[in-house]
Amino acid sequence: MTAAEFVVVANRLPVDRVVAPDGEESWRTSPGGLVAALEPVMKTVDGAWVGWAGQADLELEPFEANGIRLIPIALSEQEVEEYYEGFANDTIWPLYHDVIAPPQFHREWWEAYVAVNHRFAEAAASAVAQGGTVWVHDYQLQLVPEMVRTLRPDVTIGYFHHIPFPAHGLYAQLPWRDQVLRGLLGADVIGFQRAQDATYFLAAVRRRLQHPVKGSLVEVPGEEGSRRVLAKAFPISIDTAPYLELIQKPEVRARAAEIRKSLGDPKRILLGVDRLDYTKGIRHRIKAYGELLTEGRLSVEDVTFIQVASPSRERVDAYVHLRDEIELAVSRINGDFDTMVHTAIRYLHQGFPREEMVALYLAADVMLVTALRDGMNLVAKEYIATRADNRGVLVLSEFTGAADELRQAIRVNPHDIEGLKDAIMTAVEMEPAEQSRRMRSLRKRVLEHDVKVWSSSFLDALADVRAQRS
Ligand code: GDG
Numbered sequence: 001m002t003a004a005e006f007v008v009v010a011n012r013l014p015v016d017r018v019v020a021p022d023g024e025e026s027w028r029t030s031p032g033g034l035v036a037a038l039e040p041v042m043k044t045v046d047g048a049w050v051g052w053a054g055q056a057d058l059e060l061e062p063f064e065a066n067g068i069r070l071i072p073i074a075l076s077e078q079e080v081e082e083y084y085e086g087f088a089n090d091t092i093w094p095l096y097h098d099v100i101a102p103p104q105f106h107r108e109w110w111e112a113y114v115a116v117n118h119r120f121a122e123a124a125a126s127a128v129a130q131g132g133t134v135w136v137h138d139y140q141l142q143l144v145p146e147m148v149r150t151l152r153p154d155v156t157i158g159y160f161h162h163i164p165f166p167a168h169g170l171y172a173q174l175p176w177r178d179q180v181l182r183g184l185l186g187a188d189v190i191g192f193q194r195a196q197d198a199t200y201f202l203a204a205v206r207r208r209l210q211h212p213v214k215g216s217l218v219e220v221p222g223e224e225g226s227r228r229v230l231a232k233a234f235p236i237s238i239d240t241a242p243y244l245e246l247i248q249k250p251e252v253r254a255r256a257a258e259i260r261k262s263l264g265d266p267k268r269i270l271l272g273v274d275r276l277d278y279t280k281g282i283r284h285r286i287k288a289y290g291e292l293l294t295e296g297r298l299s300v301e302d303v304t305f306i307q308v309a310s311p312s313r314e315r316v317d318a319y320v321h322l323r324d325e326i327e328l329a330v331s332r333i334n335g336d337f338d339t340m341v342h343t344a345i346r347y348l349h350q351g352f353p354r355e356e357m358v359a360l361y362l363a364a365d366v367m368l369v370t371a372l373r374d375g376m377n378l379v380a381k382e383y384i385a386t387r388a389d390n391r392g393v394l395v396l397s398e399f400t401g402a403a404d405e406l407r408q409a410i411r412v413n414p415h416d417i418e419g420l421k422d423a424i425m426t427a428v429e430m431e432p433a434e435q436s437r438r439m440r441s442l443r444k445r446v447l448e449h450d451v452k453v454w455s456s457s458f459l460d461a462l463a464d465v466r467a468q469r470s
Helices: 035-044 077-096 107-129 143-149 177-184 195-209 243-246 250-262 282-294 317-337 356-363 378-386 416-430 434-449 453-467
Strands: 004-013 015-019 024-031 045-054 063-065 068-073 126-138 156-160 188-190 217-220 226-231 267-274 303-310 347-348 366-369 393-397 411-412
Touching: 004 035, 004 107, 024 063, 024 416, 035 045, 035 453, 045 107, 045 177, 063 143, 063 317, 068 077, 068 107, 068 250, 077 107, 107 143, 126 143, 126 411, 126 453, 143 156, 143 177, 156 217, 177 195, 177 356, 188 195, 188 250, 188 411, 188 453, 226 282, 226 453, 243 378, 250 356, 267 282, 267 378, 267 434, 282 303, 282 416, 303 317, 303 356, 366 416, 378 434, 378 453, 393 434, 411 416
Parallel strands: 004 045, 004 126, 045 068, 126 156, 156 188, 188 226, 267 303, 267 366, 303 347, 366 393, 393 411
Antiparallel strands: 015 024, 063 068, 217 226
16 A cells, blocks of 8 residues: 555544445445545545544454545454543543543553554554654544654654643643653644643643743754644634535425424424533533423423433443433423423434434524533534524533634533523523624634634644744
């Protein structure tokens, strides 16, 4: 196989394995924004993507799917448990999301994380062309930048961190805090969602490693003089095109109307769409809504709340408990308030095709994004993209990256249940003129700053580094 100029390294390959009823296997491109953002780049230069196919013990040769060259990384069942479900999703994820759930620290998990990061780094180092570029993604692979640099000092390396980076007081808990910082500093450019994440990272570098930091630049000492690393915010966004297309389709619009009708034609539909995750503030949202019904400020005749909670990380204990808690809360509220015609909460623990998600966005008068901590939150941006008539209200937690950009949303602190209740009431009662004033400005922001703007600004920063070097 020829070497690739541009190599993406992410935990998952951008394809899902589909097995037809006759047993025939094929690969379908997953609909994520990252693939959409990088597809044009991957097609213009000679690109490759290193990642796991999502199934344990699957050894696959490199292959091509929809014009992208894919390099699969095999993970054993034990590595899935220790590296992925363990260290990535039960150590780093809770620690970096402000310890909403207690992070578990296990030395075997760390060892698996190091070993698997090595495997990804080696695959990337052997795939990339002389003087090429490697772009590493996210918290599962924080050690890969330094590992690739050791193997291939000739390449330019970028890293993008999709989740928050914690304040130093929390980060300092990590037993392997210095190793992780060194791993990340192997990159030339380190991208974060918010300015605050970059600030926290730079503070950790200064305090733990004592490297000089000037503005967004870190001087990393090395044997052949020091190297400069840029760490700053590159807020991610969505590929707006498929949303703008779907909202024009008569069948999607008809489906939105059908959803409203099937709920007994409520005056207002409230919507939440999240992976079932403790960072998303689903419990807080349900609690606030339940109290509004109890106090008679809302009634099920007028309002229905649809909560899509797509199944996620179902083998991690914290997620099993969370599901139980949410389902208990939902059934209590429905038991107390449902009528034969109206339901208080239509709870869906299911994943849906994008067409159905867009129909839900179109049907929703109020979108509730109440995350306790979230790197960005793309759902907020997707909702905005679908509101071409400038109607609808976004209630948005200040603890999301999106809150830095979406200033015309109704801002909430989800821990403040009274404040959240008032925000829901403001959204439910908002006059059309006010909705439209806010939504117009929100749409301008999202449509002008889409995922292509994000990827090109990151890649431009990497290209600058490369130009300075040659
Ligand atoms: C991480 C960071 C950051 C959800 N359920 C269904 C479905 N989804 C789609 C949404 C959205 C995506 O999944 C979720 O993205 P978010 O940004 O909201 O949240 P995370 O999954 O936690 O993503 C986050 C992001 O990375 C990108 O950097 O913004 O902060 O945590 O696109 O629409 N899509 C379909 N069916 C579902 O049931 N089709």
